[in-house]
Amino acid sequence: MSLTLLFKSLLQRKVITALLLVQLTLTLALLSNSVLLSSQAYQLSNQPTGLQLDTTLAIELKPTDENLIVHPALGDLIQRQLAALRQIGGVRHAAFSNQTPLLFGGMNGNVYVEGKQDTTNIEMVPYNFAEAELFDTLQMTLLHGRWLSAEDKNTDNVVITDKLAKQLFSDSHLAIGQQTNGGNIVGVVADMMYQRFASDQYFGLFFNRDLNRADYGYRLLLQVEPQAVAAVRQQIYDSLRQVEPEIDIQQVVSLRQLHRDYFEQERGLAILLSVLSGLMLVVAMISAYSHALFHGVQQQNEIGVKRALGASKQRILVEVLSESWLTTGIGAALGLLASYLLQQQLATVISLPALPLWLPLCGALTLLLCVTIATWYPAAIATRVSPATATKAL
Structure with a gap:
């Protein structure tokens, strides 16, 4: 069938055609970006964390007594709480920290190699106050050097994560003994997912220091036997209330x-x-079905005459479907542009990768298939128009 005749047919129903095109455009844009977002969410959530997610419990606390917010009363309170938590059956390790892993933001600072600030400075690195048992509590893996001990309390010795070490020194084993603005590096541990909006979510720097104040609270971390997680959670509140x-x-x-x-x-x-x-796709199929059915009814006489002049059912079927295919093709072309525009807008709100060309193209094929399925029945009805009935009505 001639493209000119198809365009003329569509232009006869400008409003209906325009609405259908808008619908198809928005459907493709939403479909492409929803698949992109779903793919990214799956990839992000399946990144290695370096953590025991199911057996590590994080407790967020804040003293309500002003006298307990500052050191040394705060430090004494934390040690008493940890001692009580270690008495709960199923608790393997317990430790204090100023912040837990897997946060959006928190206590951060910059890190650079002493004397090389201009070339090595890294902004937004999580600063973690740690004690000796935090290593076992978070089930860390030591790669080089040693972990912080009780003798490192309130010294300038620090431990950093592998990715941060490589960023500063290109090779993490070279980090041992190096001096940074944060302190002297005595160990490198395997990467852990710490903060979402740090310079890198696997960066981390660990001190063994007292927390001077807890105006915004502090965290206790527990490593628990897998079979005892539920039981331990039920006892935490009572244990901590008994302490303070x-x-x-x-x-x-x-x-x-x-x-x-x-x-x-x-x-x-x-x-x-x-x-x-999904809803837009369903609505687009309903609209395509209604559009093809209404158009078929309107053109019954014309179709009957064509049948009387020798047009086969297959030709009539292709003619009706061709109109839907042309409309979908135009809508898909507009939808391709709309997909990239929507991706750019979403990227200003969340971290989103570039939209690969194959994604909207696959979406366009899906859209074409759905519209074809929706149009098939009205097109099949159009082929059943009797030439005799059509000519009598003229």
Whole structure:
């Protein structure tokens, strides 16, 4: 069938055609970006964390007594709480930290090699106050040097993560003994996922220092036997209340829950766009079905005359479908542009990779298939028009 005749046919129904094109354009844009977001959310949530997500519990606390917020009363309180938690059956290790892994933000500072600030300075590195048992509590892997000991308390000795060491020294084993603005490096541990909005989510620097104040609270971390996680969680509140009633236990969560929250924004947006694109796809199929059915009824006489002049059913079927294919093709072309525009807007809100060309092209093929399925029945009805009936109506 001639493209000119197809365009003329579409122009006869300008408003209906325009609405269908808008619908197809938005459907393809949503479909492409929802798949992109879903793919990214899956990849992010399956990155190695370097952590025991299911058996590590994080407790967020804040003293309600002003006298307990400052050192040394604060340090004494933390040690008493840790001693009580270690008495709970199933608790393997317990440690204090100023912040937990898998946060969006927290206590950060810059890190650079002494004397080379201009070339090695790294912004936004998580600063973690750690004690000797934090190594076992987080089940860290030591790569080079040693972990912090009790003798390192309030000294300038620090441990850093492997990725941070490589960023500063190109090879992590070269980091041992090097002096940074944060302190002297005595050890390098395997990477852990620490902060989402740090310079890199695997960067981390660990001190063994007292926490001077806890105006915003502090964290206790537990490493628990897998079969005892639920039982331990039930006993935490009572154990901590017995140590000190003047304490606000803000939350007790596993690192698994923090990990889910870590990527909640991408996951939630991916689900929302997937639902919207699915609904738009259904609506586009309904619109294509209605459009083809209405058009077929309007052209019954014309189709009957064509049948009387020798047009086969297959030719009529292709003619009706060709109109839907042309409309979908134009909508897909506009949708390709809309897909990239939507991706650019989403990228200003969340971290989003570039949209690969194959994704909207696959979306366009999916759209074409759905529209073809939706149009098939109305097109099949059009082929059943009797030449005799059509000519009598003229």
